[in-house]
């Protein structure tokens with residue numbers, strides 16, 4: 001009365017039940033393992049039921065007597081994959097939403113494959129034709145999805161490696177790997193007689209190497225400076241005082257910004273701030289900026305060490321009777337570097353001034369911004 | 373029924389146009405255009421340079437215009453000759469030639485030479501006009517919908533910042549550098565008698581050099597379409613002799629005099645209540661003696677409204693579109709000789725000279741006078757901020773008081 005398929009899945013289900021009991025007895029930390037095992041028991045049970053109900057997909061009258069039924073069904077891993085997907089889904093419910101989503105993905109893929117496979121096996125009496133029919137329907141789905149998945153895995157592995165090795169190391173590694181790929185592909189194309197299995201083997205070895213290196217480096221973690229910079233919140237922090245981070249971006253002055261059409265260039269040289277004002281000339285200590293209008297100033301650092309320009313733009317109320325300085329600043333700029341600072345001052349100087357431009361860490365030199 | 377419908381679709385009678393009449397009409401039209409270009413009262417005439425840079429442009433454009441004119445006439449005549457001489461009268465197709473190298477090369481070389489010649493002089497003028505290193509005075513010019521703000525940074529002869537709008541006051545014979553920018557959209561500053569145009573672009577500072585040879589008023593116009601009241605976004609450059617300019621600076625920096633009594637005093641209170649949230653009057657204080665600081669950035673989309681501290685020292689208002697002087701007084705200033713002009717301009721606007729009608733209209737309902745997006749029910753897009761000055765629904769009483777108060781601002 002039990003069909004072959006249902007026996008197999010009932011076996012798995014029973015085994016999972018037994019193992020989960022043993023697991024319960026022998027382990028302290030049980031939650032997740034138990035969920036997985038009981039999940040396996042339930043899902044294998046469901047598939048066993050499905051197998052039973054459909055008599056392993058055979059034995060109905062038409063299914064046994066039609067010409068198409070002559071071709072023997074091929075073996076299929078999809079019921080197994082479906083079981084696995086269900087387990088992942090159940091584990092996902094108690095752990096990460098991502099795991100849950102992966103479970104759904106596996107289930108959908110397994111269902112689609114299983115359905116189309118069993119349909120195609122009965123499409124005609126010709127096994128070859130049936131295999132072709134399956135491909136016709138599924139390849140257009142399988143190829144792009146698989147390709148995306150493989151590309152994603154490779155990209156993630158590669159990025160883990162790059163984040164773990166040192167800055168210079170990553171550059172060298174990048175050059176070496178891309179050269180290897182280029183050389184390998186050139187050799188393949190020079191020797192068209194090479195066997196596809198050889199190419200596939202080499203590609204597989206390369207991919208496996210990459211993925212395992214990715215997993216290893218994922219365990220090692222990112223290189224020190226990245227970890228520290230992230231902890232310091234360096235990429236987002238808006239600190240306008242002296243720079244406390246050791247690993248701030250040293251190349252900000254190379255970023256793109258509108259460096260022309262500014263009202264003044266503020267230059268730090270020999271510990272002294274001066275302004276080169278459009279239409280007036282160099283060496284100024286004052287610049288006049290229109291009220292309530294975003295205005296750009298270019299900061300140029302000619303000092304030997306890195307500095308930032310900080311603008312004091314008045315005060316703003318933060319709570320009843322409490323005000324806070326409005327500050328804005330450039331990032332740390334290396335020697336010779338330039339960066340634009342856009343400021344907007346809403347009140348005239350006689351209301352909330354004086355408004356100033358200063359360099360944190362360098363005392364006693366500033367530029368006054370006059371708002372009429 | 374039937375017969376009526378048929379009647380209606382009867383073919384319309386086509387009047388055959390008389391070609392002579394068309395030619396006569398066109399000739400009349402172009403004649404009128406030609407005459408219009410000779411108008412006497414054309415303050416924005418590009419052919420009458422009144423300053424160094426405008427002169428440079430004129431020196432370039434006149435010969436280029438002449439050359440282009442000659443070429444144009446030659447081409448038109450040649451085309452006319454070809455049209456009439458070789459008209460199809462059924463004559464046989466003439467002998468065809470394929471290529472005449474000498475002719476072709478000549479016809480390429482001559483225009484190339486002309487263009488190269490024009491190009492050299494054009495490039496030279498472009499670089500001349502861009503020169504700023506011998507600047508003698510700088511003024512920040514900020515455009516917004518639909519008026520220009522001027523502020524004078526502290527520099528030789530100006531001991532504290534000055535802020536004004538509409539009329540740009542400059543000393544004659546002085547190389548003035550305008551540093552233009554905008555608070556909202558792109559505008560363009562153009563005083564035809566003094567120089568070419570230069571766009572005022574938000575977030576950027578562009579320079580334009582002006583220099584006036586003689587005292588006087590030079591009219592201009594925003595020349596980059598900037599919205600509803602673009603046509604009402606005008607400006608004037610007022611050139612004063614150097615001595616008069618110094619007097620103007622002193623007057624601009626003179627301390628604020630709060631009116632002591634009467635209608636003007638009441639007007640000050642109305643102004644504080646109704647107007648000072650947008651308009652700054654430097655020196656105006658509240659009852660505690662604290663300065664009143666306007667907040668146009670919270671009320672107007674552009675973030676600014678004209679500073680009215682010395683409002684009556686100007687001759688025009690609201691984007692230099694309306695006169696603050698009545699007809700007689702205006703003519704008296706605008707038609708003054710260069711010697712007399714300065715003193716007349718510096719006198720500002722007196723009660724006798726005030727153009728009461730237009731200013732009252734403005735206070736009564738500004739957007740009715742100058743189209744502005746200021747209807748409070750339609751400001752959802754801008755978060756309640758107006759473009760321009762809204763209708764404040766003032767009573768005639770309040771307007772009387774405000775008129776008296778505004779007259780004291782000079």
Ligand SMILES: [Cu+2]
Pocket residue numbers: 515516518558559560594595596597598602605
């Ligand atoms: Cu405009």
